[in-house]
Amino acid sequence: MIGKKVGGRTYYYLVTSARVDGEPRVVSQRYLGTAEEIGRAMDGDVSAPGEARHRTFGDVAAVWATLRRLDFVRRVDEAVGAQRAATTLGTHLALAVLHRATAPETQLADWWRDSVAREFLQADLPNHRRALQRLTPERIARIETAVADAVLSWLGTGDAALAVDVPQFATFTTADPCRCELAGLGLVVTKDGAIPLASHVYPREGAPPFAALAEELRSLYPVTLVFTAGQAAQLDLGRHFVGALPLSEHPELLAKPPSARKPVDPERFAGLTALDTRAVVAGMRRRVILTHSETLHNAQARAFGEELGTATRELAGLDAALASGTYRGDRGQVNAEIARITRGRRVERVLSPALTGTRPGEIRLTWKVDDAAVSRLHDEFFGKQVLVTDHDWPVAEVVTAYRARTHLDSTFRWLTGPAVTGPAPRWEWTPHRIAVHTLVTVLASTVTHLMRREADRAGMNLSVRELMDSLAGIGETVLRYPSTGGRPRTRRLLTERNPEQQALFDLFGLSSLGEYGARRSSAPPASTR
Incomplete structure (x- = not known):
């Protein structure tokens, strides 16, 4: 001593x-x-503490641990080149990604004031926005390449890549409420984890055809093209693709009995079965996979029940208006109103409306629901998809590749929700600001999808949002003791963790973050930190 x-x-x-x-x-x-x-x-x-405050810890710490493992700051600074600023672009970009990945709904300054991130980063917050203005298109491209190299190094060599289109990426609002710009995003992502490696943002107005976007993404990486049923008709299928086909084009597959399908992977895809076969697609026999998801089936059945209930209530209202004389349109007008109420392929298949009478005031409406048609919808359509591919991958890998876009859509909806409004008063979304926003959002999705992939490999099948919410539940309580003549002492304690949170705490090595882990209970004073 x-x-x-x-x-x-x-x-x-x-x-x-x-x-x-x-x-x-x-x-x-x-x-x-x-x-x-x-x-x-x-x-x-x-002595009892003089004050205490609580803040989230696990989400910020886990994202920071992932950034450190990627050697993010150094790689970005090397990609940018020589800098004279005391706080480098690598640090500023790490701060932006850390904020976007953990608190996209909160303004940066408000988040920073109370965030545990202050313990990890020494950031020049007043100059943060000005620093990001130094991100030229050339620098953005080099940064994406540097981070992609780090991701591939983490995953190991030979990881296949997918080309995915996210057409509803973000809507950029401006100070003029009548003006907005909807942007789409083309991405190259890893097959394992849907981790973004490269991006191409484009305006939705006058957007390039999907086939042209696909070729541009293919010029960046050797990729497998992922497309939806709505995009299938735009493509001349060449090599390396996984996509969905319109169900109506393959009635022979839809009529197959459930016994023809086998479970895909009960641990990763609970309730998913598939039939791996071949069928004629665009004039050629190709490998197709009919999948059926219990989760999707139940969701579609619920949505259809609500849709049918709404239609029958509106038909009943129209019938009552005809009977009371408050609606006096002719048969053509009534039929047009019925068509409006029943529009949609599923409702039209099961509802049979009929009119009697010819003159206004005498027209009456009846209808019936075809129970046999409802049963056919449940048996032949609900929960099903038809996938096509030229790969010989296991069915589980084909499904994983196709679902990459679903995961990315979900992640971007969360990351770009309130973020694109900008600070108040709203700013003008220039091309440069959109490019920087896109870079930060894509890098945040890269980091969080990498984390999700690690959790999945550890047996925790979570979406990005579920993962981050679970980590955010690991909180920190800061106790500050009154001074007895020297500097005040501070003690930091982490909240109790449930089994999933403890598994994530261990997975991301949060106990290794200096004081921010198992050694918290020793609570060194400010003078020794």
């Missing part, structure tokens, strides 16, 4: 010494307090 005299008072530290290169050196020290504080502690007199 040694004492240090500051301002006429002596403060004591518990010191550990060791020989370093043959010389005695202090290798660690722990603050104990003044002689009076040590005496009171020995007598069991531990």
